[in-house]
Amino acid sequence: MNKVREYCPKCKLKYHIEPSFYTGSMYVSYGVGIAVAVAAYVLTLIFGLDFGPTGIMLSIVAALLITMSYIGAVSKSIWAHFFLKYNPEIAKKVSNDSRT
Template sequence: MNKVKDRCEKCNLNFHIEPSFYTGSMYISYAVGVAVAVTAYVLSLIFNMQLGPTGILGIIIISLVVLMPYIGAVSKSIWAHFFLKYNPEIAKKVSNDSRT
């Protein structure tokens, strides 16, 4: 679960720039997790749920556990986009590739 491929199937781009490259995505994952927690809290206020601190904590924990695979995938994608740049020339070659 949540494993990153070694290379792109179409353009052969190396997704592992260095060992432990995606370790930095932990920091992004923390920020995304905080955003999910704040969103869960705000939604509980919008829907006027009369919950105490324990109920709100439960809602936040449940939402984080349910969304954990998505948070991990999004954080790795965001981290990779800081370093892997889009190249239009490669994109043209890949779009004309017969493997698609």
């Protein structure tokens, strides 16, 4: 369950660079989560919703719970892009390849 392949079947890119490679995405996830929390707070202010401190906190928690899987995926993608670079030649080969 929730297994990631070792290599891309088309371009042979190794997904597991080191055992704790995606641990850094937790730090990125923290920043993205803070951005979502601030956005939820600002939206409550813009729409003039007077929830009080408890209501605002609950709306922020609700926003974080709703976007939790998205935050995780985006954080892993941002962290991976620090280390993996796009190569148009490989992309062209992969798009012309009929395997998988």
